[in-house]
Amino acid sequence: MKIEKIALVEPVGVDWFNIYALTRMPRGIPLLAAILRQTGYQVDCYVGSIKKIKLKDLMQYDVIGFSAISCTIYPTHDMIRKLIDMGFVGKIIVGGPHATVLPAESIITGADVVVRNEGDKALLEVIAAFESGSDLGKIAGIHWWDGETIRSTPNRPFLTEQELSELPFPALDSIVGLERMNLVPITFSRGCPYQCEFCGVAGMYGSRYRCTTVEWRVAQVRNLKENYPEIWATTAIFFTDDNLFGTPRSREVTIEFLNRLVAEDLVPPMGFVCQIRVADATPEIAALFKKANCCLVCMGIESADDKALKLLNKEQTAEDIRVGLANLHAEGLNTLAMTIAGTDEDTFWSFWRSIRQLTKWGITYLQVLNLVPLVGTPMTKRFMAEGRKCCENYDRHNGMHVTIKPKKMSRFGVWASLYLVCFGWFYGRLLLKPSFKYRKLIWVGALQELKRPWEIIRNRFRR
CATH class of the missing domain: 3.20.20.70 (Aldolase class I)
Structure with a gap:
């Protein structure tokens, strides 16, 4: 599978008055975008609290990665279903605190892979596996569909302090609607x-x-x-x-x-x-x-x-x-x-x-x-x-x-x-x-x- 364009998405919850919707800023996806860009991928970040996300804009990507917390997991799953109904043929990855604890929910909804806990290394490895067709079972810290069975691998060790200190600056310019960030x-x-x-x-x-x-x-x-x-x-x-x-x-x-x-x-x-x-x-x-x-x-x-x-x-x-x-x-x-x-x-x-x-x-x-x-x-x-x-x-x-x-x-x-x-x-x-x-x-x-x-x-x- 040839992968060139990747979208990273943080949906917003259904309520328009809460701390997650009123702070117009991303959580972690611009950092992931910077990591992916270092490998040569074209990456855009869509943050629902900054600018309304249109599903038709996501149809052009080869891979879509969703980051969700509990109050945004239903909108995330709703977007996944609608994308599939619209004919999206790329790969879908879900991560974040909620999916870390309950990964099967997102897999059953239609995600190809759930990345648990930190995704700095795992996301890159999953995308590389999609491209090469290699075994996902060699990647630590994920859940995925294997035929009709949900499989998982052991947790990945957390990044060390040295590894954290080698991460790139978040790619703020990858954010759609950056000028609205507060x-x-x-x-x-x-x-x-x-x-x-x-x-x-x-x-x-x-x-x-x-x-x-x-x-x-x-x-x-x-x-x-x-x-x-x-x-x-x-x-x-x-x-x-x-x-x-x-x-x-x-x-x-x-x-x-x-x-x-x-x-x-x-x-x-x-x-x-x-x-x-x-x-x-x-x-x-x-x-x-x-x-x-x-x-x-x-x-x-x-x-x-x-x-x-x-x-x-x-x-x-x-x-x-x-x-x-x-x-x-x-x-x-x-x-x-x-x-x-x-x-x-x-x-x-x-x-x-x-x-x-x-x-x-x-x-x-x-x-x-x-x-x-x-x-x-x-x-x-x-x-x-x-x-x-x-x-x-x-x-x-x-x-x-x-x-x-x-x-x-x-x-x-x-x-x-x-x-x-x-x-x-x-x-x-x-x-x-x-x-x-x-x-x-x-x-x-x-x-x-x-x-x-x-x-x-x-x-x-x-x-």
Whole structure:
């Protein structure tokens, strides 16, 4: 099979108001595009949150690779079915966190191969096997059709730190609609040493934190400045690591990197966004963030209630949160508290008290997501062992829907925690301030919720 043109696709979910749809940026496919381009393939990236994907545009490619998370897996499968019905004769590959845990779903839908976990090496090997007609069974970390049987190979070892530090800069110019991107993603590490019960990062990238070198990080930022000057001048960078500092060793690497940005005139003019643990928000780190022009510090706070934090295995306390926020605000930094509604320790009033406490501690922005039973996580496995009923409609696994009933809270209480406490109480006050930049965003969320009662009424009349 002759392969020249490859499309890499990240579909968007059915809801148009959630964190995955509102951040107009890709996850990992521009990096895969850069790896494939090094071998001579022509590669284009289609990202649904950046520009609407038209199936007719995909028909011209020899191979289509889909990257999907749980809330986009149904749209991904729908696209695969429609492409096959339209007569697509090329090969289809699926990867991403959801397909890593449940690969058979995508194979049965019509994918030729599912790549599990990291695809940096496996994707290239699969495409080479398509071209040569060689045995897919020699490629580690995949599922595929073999006649009428789904076969699989053992997991592939994760990339080493040296291998991560040899990866190319993501091919941003491969993104269709690049000019609409509102954040530039750069990733410096993979894996997580922490064992938060609800999180799927360790399942996708392993529990060992692997970080890139200082030189590689600096080169990534310099490449963006020199080769994409317009994006550099107009768009903020998002260091997408789930934990920018990670281990004590990688913390020193990150500190040196940030100091190099300042010393080598590589401070992003529009600033950078990052995700850290509150325990890492020391006065020294806060001052360094200020010098390097950090425009938003995102923290997985989850709750200001110590019982909820212990249940989620967060390895942090409410006092840690208070101190970390105080250090960041002392430098005038914007903070985003990422929280979860609907743990088994939550009631509506305990959640409201938690958010009120965070407000008193001065958080700039608030993100509330309802608890989601992501496939393969320790929490979801616990729910299944307890016989708890979880919502199996993956379209709703984006944090904006009630997908599991907590032990101490009604489903309405979970809904109210998100839409009344977060949007009504917290952001309702900010809407009155002329300086608040995200007024349109909040109204979008309100409109999405107003359509839900209408849909319920309409569906009842249709019966």
